[in-house]
Amino acid sequence: MREIEIDASVNVLGDRLETCSTAPLTGFYRNGCCDTGPDDRGSHTVCVTVTAEFLQFSKSAGNDLSTPRPEFGFAGLRPGDRWCLCAARFLEAYEAGCAPRVSLRATHRRALEIVPLDILRERSLERN
Numbered sequence: 001m002r003e004i005e006i007d008a009s010v011n012v013l014g015d016r017l018e019t020c021s022t023a024p025l026t027g028f029y030r031n032g033c034c035d036t037g038p039d040d041r042g043s044h045t046v047c048v049t050v051t052a053e054f055l056q057f058s059k060s061a062g063n064d065l066s067t068p069r070p071e072f073g074f075a076g077l078r079p080g081d082r083w084c085l086c087a088a089r090f091l092e093a094y095e096a097g098c099a100p101r102v103s104l105r106a107t108h109r110r111a112l113e114i115v116p117l118d119i120l121r122e123r124s125l126e127r128n
Contacts, residue, residue: 009035010109012120020047020106021082024075034084034108042086043114047106049125052079054100057093082106087114094119101125 009017022032028044029035036045048054055066055077065083068076077083082103091114093099102123111120 008109009033012104012107012109012112012117014109015105017108018103018105020084020103024077024081024083026082026084028084034106034111036108036110043088043110044084045087045108045111046085046090046115046120047082047103048085048090048100049082049103050077050079051098051100053098054093055079057096057098058089061089061092063089087111091115091119094123099123 011017017033017035019032020026020034025032026047027033027035028040028042029037034045034047036043050065058065065077068074085100087110090099090102090111094115100123102120102125104120104124104126107120
């Protein structure tokens with residue numbers, strides 16, 4: 001088994017990256033965290049709480065996150081689920097006015113390469 005190279009687990013606040021979700025199990029590496037590394041070309045780094053509006057937006061943009069895909073062990077997301085979202089998709093949703101709320105403590109610092117911190121703070125679940 002080859003060892004996975006994961007970028008340092010630091011959040012956008014400069015602290016230790018917290019778990020996003022284990023039910024459903026999320027993250028590019030399916031470890032519950034929005035960890036990233038060289039194989040994660042989509043930068044699955046933004047921990048969000050999905051909404052019905054966002055799920056519809058994502059489906060219309062070509063990424064159906066609500067339909068179960070048992071062949072991949074994916075039960076489909078429902079409003080209220082937390083999920084490690086691609087940073088670019090989050091930014092698209094923000095620009096379309098339907099970005100979900102973000103957990104800054106569980107969002108990997110590499111998200112800042114795509115999404116400005118002020119936007120993440122604006123959509124934050126935590127009080128800043």
